[in-house]
Amino acid sequence: MGKAFFIDTTVCTACRGCQVACKQWHNLPAEQTTNRGTIENPADLSFNTYKLVRMREQVVANKLHWVFFPEQCRHCVSPPCQDTAGEPSAIYTDEMTGAVLYSAETRSLNADDIIESCPYNIPRKSEDGTLAKCDMCNDRVHNGLLPACVQTCPTGAMNFGDDTDMRKLADQRLAEIKKKYPQATLIDPDDVRVIYLVAFDPKLYFEHAMASNTDVGLTRHLALKKMFRPLTDIAGRLMQA
């Protein structure tokens, strides 16, 4: 069953408490930034930035909307990055929570392949090729705490809990919000453990809000890996045992 996030962007105020809480819990250094003509910052995810609130000004039906998208790893149910890596000591899924986790061993992988395999363009590499991204605050979760970003959210945009509960909550909120925003939708709910609710077309929020076309995402490398999937799965289970 595992855990899941439900991120209700319709109540996100982009206070960015989640962004700071993430850095604080993981003790990540700040980026050197400049104002780029937007208050969205840093410019992108990085080895030191796992969470980033994207902010876009969009005109829908002649009305201005400022839409916010707290971007983070989706902790895919079948993570292409894990498949691509095929190396359970580097990328693996926590059995209890479902968190997709990267270890220091990612340094031995081909980082660009892993990044390319991600349908949401999430992982980032350090200078030595080690990869990093959101780890679901797996250490907190194993100790009965909420992920730092969820803990800090003032409006209820960030939610976390048992997978079935979150899916139920997502369906409930979708039904509620559709009365106000008929185009509202859940993004890729069956494929991920981080379910976003958006009021408009996901593309208006951020170019990687939805999974990119799988043909593009399925690299030659990944296709190759998929062929050996049963084997890697067994290896994975052995590693965890």
Place this chain on the structure above:
Amino acid sequence: MTNHWIDLKNSDCILIMGSNAAENHPISFKWVTEAQRNGAKVINVDPRFTRTSSKADIYAPLRSGTDIAFLGGMIKYILDNKLHSNQYVTDYTNATFLVNKNFKFENGLFAGYDAKARKYDKATWTYQMDENGVPKRDLTLKDPQCVLNLLKKHYDRYDLKKVSAITGTSEAELLEIYKTYAATGADNKAGTVMYAMGWTQHTVGVQNIRTMSIIQLLLGNMGVAGGGVNALRGESNVQGSTDQALLFHIWPGYLATPTPTWPKLEDYLKRRAQSKDPLSANWWQNEPKYMVSLLKSFFGDAANDTNDYGYNWMGKPDTGKAYSWLDLFDEMFKGSLRGFMAWGMNPACSGANSNKVRKALANLDWMVNVNLFDNETGSFWRGPGMKPEDVGTEVFMLPACVSVEKEGSITNSGRWMQWRYQGPKPMGDSLPDGDIIMELGLKLKELYKEGGVFPDPILNLKWDYMTDHKFDPHKVAKQINGFFTRDTKIGDKEYKKGQQVPSFALLQADGGTSSGNWIYCGSYTDAGNMAARRGQEDAPNKIGLYPGFAWAWPVNRRIIYNRASVNPQGQPYDDKRWVVQWKEGKWVGDIPDGGWPPLVGPDGKADPKSKHPFIMTQHGFGQIFGPGLNDGPFPEHYEAMECPVEKNLMSPQLSSPTAPFYGTTSDKFAATCDPRFPYVCTTYRVSEHWQTGLLTRPQPWLLELQPQVFVEMSEELAELKEIKNGERVIVSTARGTLECTAVVTKRFKPLKIAGTVVHQMGIPYNFGWRWPESGKEESANLLTPSTGDPNTRIPETKTFTANVAKK
């Protein structure tokens, strides 16, 4: 806040105007979101589309500084369409009062204006009295001189067309907002407002809030759950510091500051007009108890009835002279102040017209800067444009510890006094502010023992708030609550000397009690420290009062004016979200505004033991006509001191007739429609920085989010000035210039104002040259003017005119 944060969830319609709650009070949106999910409409009116606007059901822009026109139009809409709450207005407000026949309003001015002195003689801002000295009322509301009809007449000019031409808000938007908000006039609906510095920091600041208060009274929204007029304070303890006399014109508990007009205590205590209406509680008639108890707290046993309880040991500022922030820095600029303690403040960045402030600091002999870190104020002498060799000011830095390193209370916007325990111990030599103040007092006492001009106040000062040579916040909190100074019998109950006073109803005017702030009486009783309570249980009415969590002044009342939430029989107008109700001979629910029985008894007759619900006003009624302010009993639209229009469409009076002016060489203003400064500019904060940024700019995670000062402008203005998004530009006013990064956005739009196009810009004020290290991110207050509200003298930093150009 008349209500409190949690209560926002009870509202049917939340107007967020003059505040950017989502960005500057992020947690408030927990409750705004809950209200919205329960079906409430959220309306946001702001010059700029903000993160708050992004969550609003209705957003409309307005030209900065035109809120009275906007809201005056709403008053007209309510009255024209008879949407006001009739019974509430008749029974609980002064709408029925007959006003002095000589009162008038002509050509934008109220009766009694003295142009030379720029002030009003308020002699005719009064009511017609009956033979008993009680205001005459017309319950039929037909008399043309009754408040409601004067109100109608006053706002008759505020029609949609004119309001739209002033505000730039379209008529359709105005109408939609008026209609939506006025719907809360129904008995079972509640509307509330969340405002902050966007309303206060204007030459018409107080009147902005008055306009909304009138709307709330007309719609019966005062005293009810999900209603009220709610000021969102700009810092966690602004409410507490204001309660404790942060401002020059008040003493703790909102007692007036004594002046030489009242040379003796008796003169002061007898100055208030009393009510002759037996149904008016006129709560301020109790002031002598609070004043004498306060003086006892200052001077302890030394204060007694032979020496006016030390009344004349206290300094008395000159009658009619203002000692506000603007005035102090004006005097400092002129060289009449020699020393200055900047305590937890950063005036070099936070003060309006901060070029003037910085120059003023250089005129001092000495300055003590008490703060966590060095800031632009402590280091002003080496700041931009300063020549250290020319500055004679000696600066002392006293490092204070941070809030979490000390024990004590803060009082939040909802009037909740909340006790906080000490977290980590203070670092290095830093000390809690309390210790610094205590040591300062002890040293002054020591020096005055050797002699001095007037040693009595210092030598007699009660200064026993230390335990083991350290500041003891419990001792201070107990003193603020108050205790009996001798064995006292009240009714059939006896109190021993030294016992804590359980409630302000028991404070004495004869020196029998000592209390540092009457409104906090009840916060620290013999039962313990009420502010430290953490009860999780709601009150029986289940509207989120949580009376066992912390403590709210006064007397743990969570919603003030709550007896206006019931009909004269004591039954709630709204029985789903009732606040108080009269049940089996007593009030249940919240602590009522006084325990008197309802106005009408079970026999249907008026109960002579009852009192009108607005107990803090002289006559007991909510004041639609407000005779106490310096700039008029009804709010009137005036343009800001710097404005982009030649005429005030409402009257020949262009700007506030009573706003203060300062005449130094640093007090420059743009002319009306000055071609050098053609755009309206405003200032604000961002979520990511705190005040002038002293605590947040050195914090790398926060600086990462907001690294540079920026100016937001529309795509249209950027095109006009050939400014590219993200490039550095120079913003200039008559007072200064500021380099910023241009943020070109759809969230600002040019407005059509009386046939012309007006562009607006906005800049956050959270920056300063000390940090980030580049030294290039400066304060927006270099641009703002030193003028302000004629009542409070808060500066007009929200509306001024400016230019912008490529660097």
